Amino acid sequence: MYTILICDDEPDIRAALRIYLTGEGYEVLEAGTGAEALSLLARREIHLVLMDIMMPGMDGMTATAKLREQSNVPVILITAKSEDNDKILGLTVGADDYVTKPFNPLEVLARVRAQLRRFAQLGGMAARPSGLAAGGVVMDDEAKRVTLHGEEIALTPTEYDILRLLLRNPGKVFSSREIYRQVWNDAPLSAEGTVPVHIRHLREKLEIDPANPRLIRVVWGKGYKIEETGK
Amino acid sequence: MKKLLESYGARTAAFVLCCALALTALVCAAGFAFDYYEPRMGETDERDFFNSEMAYSYAQTQVWNALQRVYMLENETGSDEYMPPEPEESFSYVITRGDGTIAADTRTPGSRRICTETEFDWESGYKARCYVNLPAPRGTVLYGYVTLYDFLYNSRTLFLPVGLGCLLLTVLLFVFLIAAAGRTPEGVKLGGLHRWPLEIYLLLLGAAAAVCIAVMTEIGRFELMRHPQFFAVVCGLLILGAGVSALLGCMTLAARFRAGKWWRNTVTFFCCKWAWRLTKWCWRILAGAVRALRRALGAFLHALPLMGKTTLCYGAFTLLNVVLSLNAVWNGEGWLVLLFLIDAAAYAAVIWVTLQLKKLQAAGRALAAGDLSVSVDTKRMLPVLREHAENLEAVSLGMTRAVNERMKSERLKTELITNVSHDLKTPLTSIVSYVDLLKKEPIENERAREYIEVLDRQSQRLKKLTTDLVDASKASSGAMTVEPEPVDLCELVRQCAGEYAERLTLAQLTLVTDLPEKETVVIADGRLLWRVLDNLLTNAVKYAMPGTRVYAAVADSGGKTVLSLKNISREALNIPAEELLERFVRGDASRSSEGSGLGLSIARSLMELMGGELRLTLDGDLFKAELIF
Known part of the structure; x- marks a missing residue:
């Protein structure tokens, strides 16, 4: 039984979230x-x-910064501003995630769930030495298993191989051709067009909002990468 | 001491005392001089009146009359009108002619000789020896001389100490008076005589002194001077007069120097001042006249139309040429040099004007090319051309202002839209959430469920619209940050194809890509480029005819890289391509469906931000979008 604090100056939004x-x-x-x-x-x-x-008096950024002085409870920011700067500032100040207004309630629920799982399992994650992990995704290469916040995710072998390639090189950008060459072990003779489709599927399985991925990033015109987590 | 210096009483006393002491000192000095020089005049060393200078000068004045008289009587040269008077009775003389015979002898027993001999003139040989009888009776000149001599002789030891003492006191008082000059209890202030113009005052004083001294030198001639006391008093008064004048002069100079700017109260200064004012006045009048003349000339030239001015210049030039040519014909070839010089000057003037025209031409060209910072150096320009240059600058200034204002209003619009859409987002969040909640409620009424569907659909559309609105205004006003970097268009197309694979399949569309084998790199912001392609592909999914193909190709054409996207429209496209790019414009058929009508407008703005171009072509039902870099 988890307790969640909703902080918003709009009573209607508070009621809906409740x-x-x-x-x-x-x-x-x-x-x-x-x-x-x-x-x-x-x-x-x-x-x-x-x-x-955006709240009258103390705003959410300040409140988050104050809160972080005493507690490491997960914080999800709700922002009406869609500028990247605000997101970056929010995350820098100590928030763990963000949703932008107008939000999809189901997305909020999914993010809440993900944060709570991660918070609850913080200790157990680093224990597996052979595992590859990033942002809640843990890959056990021996058992060929992938879990997201502890839940097992069913991946096709191609998706699995692509994910492994990306996980092994966090932060590195792979173009479709490179991924094809490495995963299929073959020359990409105009067949690399399938790679983005696989990645799209992978994102749908791993991301809460596949259109705005937080883990498997699309670097447009260059390729794909897994976000380097601050270790 | 200060009080003493400023007191009028002390000063007056000092003044009087100073004069008196100076006079005393002078008398003592005279006495001392007499005592010092007198013995050397006589033939013997005896110190008495007969050996003195005094006796000598007395004898000279007396004997002269006698000599003249005798000479005139004997040679009958005298006239009736003038006969010199007899010397006074205590004076006697012996006059000898040239041959040594005695002409006159007035000696009496007891006469004593005065050691002098006077010749009448060199030719006649008349000579006189002088004698006096003592004691002289009162009222004679001799009496005066003898009394004076006795007084001087008797008090000769007193002269030096008394004289020096008086001199010392005089000097002290003089210093005091100089120090006090001009001082008043109210500070240094000039009053009374000090106010007189310096030169006039000094001149008056000098004149007074000069008169005194002149009178003194001539005083011996007067009969009155037979009385020595009277003589002494008059002499003293005259010396006093001269001394007082000198003292007053010194004092006024001291006072004026002390008050400062002493030269201001002088006739010279006054004259100079007035001369200066007069000069200035004349100069002003002259300058005014010159200015008026220039203005009149300027007004004339200004009023003259440009053609008139040109004609006037050219006419003057021609006239000068003709006159000089004729001169050269009649008066010799020397005039040809002048003619040549004037033609050279005319050529220089034409070049000068041409250079100015060139400057104006350059400015006009720059303005036409869109450079709004046009500025022409109008210094030393012909007034006509300067006016033109200023007009050019005014045009550029007006245009700059208009552009700035437009940019400002565009920015304000963007800000407004951004703020408004932020404010819209909060209620929209509530609407979306509660519609979702409504959908989950068990509602039996079929119509209510239908209505909720509509609400859901429209609120989703509103959501998209607000986001697009912000993007559109930001993209069109350039408020979006662009991070250009190398982007591979082929990879981008593959990525987009991957993203849209499901949606295209769902819309029964087939994507056909035609990509070159090697990388095609352009400099752009990949994130924004994805937004462009996202919008274009969304349109394709929404408006393309099901069962047709969508073509995506990357190719080089004419030095530019072009990414093209083609599809067949489901409905007839009834508006021109250009209008499709405007904000909120959509084909009639799509008006009722979802979308904001901003997609293509945003796409175009983003392409422009990245330095590219979005070109739309409509050919029947073929819709073709080209991204050109």
């Missing part, structure tokens, strides 16, 4: 301002915070 989250079986607390959220955090045991950025 309905969704209680429907999923979470206990929900509400705060209308950043200061209220901080005082609630001090008094209650809270497992995750949904924080709106």
Whole structure:
């Protein structure tokens, strides 16, 4: 039973999120301002915070920065601004994830779930030495198993090979041709066009929002890469 | 001491005292001089009146009359009108002719000789010896001389100490007076005589002194001077007069120097001042006249039309040429040199004007080419051309202002749109969420469920619209950050094909790609380029005829790299391609379906931001989009 704090100045949005989250079986607390959220955090045991950025008085960024001084509870920012700068600033200040308004409630639920899983399993992840891992995805190459936040994901052999190639070289950009050459072990005679389709499928299986991937990034006009996690 | 310096009483006393002491000192000096020089005049060393200078000068004045008288009587040269008077009775003389015979002898027993001999003139040989009888009776000149001599002789030891003492005191008082000059209890202030113009005052003082001294030198001639006391008093007064004048002069100079700017109160300065003012005034009048003349000439030239000016210049030039040519014919070839010089000057002037025209031409060309920072150096330009240059600058300034204003308003619009859409997003979030919640409620009413469907669809569309709106305004106003880097178009097309594989299949479309074997790299922002292709492919999925093919090709054409996308439209395209690129424009058929109508507009703006071009071609039902780099 997890407790989630929703911090937003709009009561309607708070109510909607409460309905969704209680429907999923979470206990929900509400705060209308950043200061209220901080005082609630001090008094209650809270497992995750949904924080709106644009609020009167103390804004979400400041509240998150203050919160991080005492606690490492997961924070998901809700932002109306779609500029990259705001996302980057939010993540730098200490947020773990973000959703942009107007959000899809199901996406919020999925991100909440993912963050909670990760928070709960933080200790167990680094234990497997042979495993390849990035952003909640763990690959056990011996058992040929891939898990996302502990849940097993069914991948085709090609998808598995592509994921392994990317996981082994985090941060490196592979073009479709390179991936084809390495995975198929063959010269890419105009057949590399299938690689993006496979990657698309892979993203659909691993990402919450495949159109805006957070793990398997599309570098447009160059190729694909797995985001290097700050180790 | 300061009080003393400023007190009028002290100064007046000092002044009087100074004069008196100076006079005393002078008398003492005279006495001392007499005592010092007198013995050397006599034939003996005895110190008495008969050996003195005084006696000598007395005898000279007396004997002269006698000599003249005797000479005139004997040679009958005298006239009735003038006969010199007899010397006074205590004076006697012996006059000898040239041959040694005695002509006159007025001696009485007791006469004593004065050691002098006077010749009448060199030719006649008349000579006189002088004698006086003592004691002289009162009222005679001799009495005066003798009394004076006795006084001087008797008090000769006193002269040096008393004289020096008086001199010292005089000097001290003089210094005091100089130090006090011009001072008043209210500070240094000039009053009374000090206000007189310096030269006039000094001139008056000098004149007074000069008169005194002149009178003194001539005083011996007057009968009155037979009385020595009277003589002494008059002499003293005259010396006093001269001294007072000198003292007053010194004092006024001191006072004026002390007050500062002493030269201001002088006639010279006054004259100079007025001369300066007069000069200035004349100069102003002259300058005004010159200016008026110039203005009149300028106004005339200004009023003259350009053609008139040109004609006037050319006419003057021609006239000069003709006159000089004729001169050369009649008065010799020397005039040809002048003619040549003037023609050379005319050529230089023409070149000068041409250079200015060239400058204007360059400025005009730059302006036409879109360079709005046109500036022409109008210094030393012909007024006509300067006006033209200024007009050019005004045009560029106006255009710059218009462009700036337009950019500003564009920016403000973008800001407004961004802010408004941010504000729209919050209620939209609620709407989307609650519509989703409604959908999950068990509602029996079939129509209500239908309505909820509509709500869901439209709220999703609104969501897309707000995002597109921000993107469109940002892209068109250039507020978007572009990070250009090498991008492989082939890889991009493959990636896009991968992204759209399912959606194309769903829309019953087949994507045919025609890519070159090797990499085709352009410099662009891959993220933005994906947005462009995303919009184009979305349109294809939405509006292409099912069962047809979509062609994507990358090729080089005419030095440019072109990425083209072709599809067959489901509906007839009833609007020109250019209009499709405008914001919110869509084909009639698509008006009711989802989409914001901003896709192509955003795509074009993004391409322009990256320095490329988006070209649309409609050929019947064939829709062709080309990305040109």
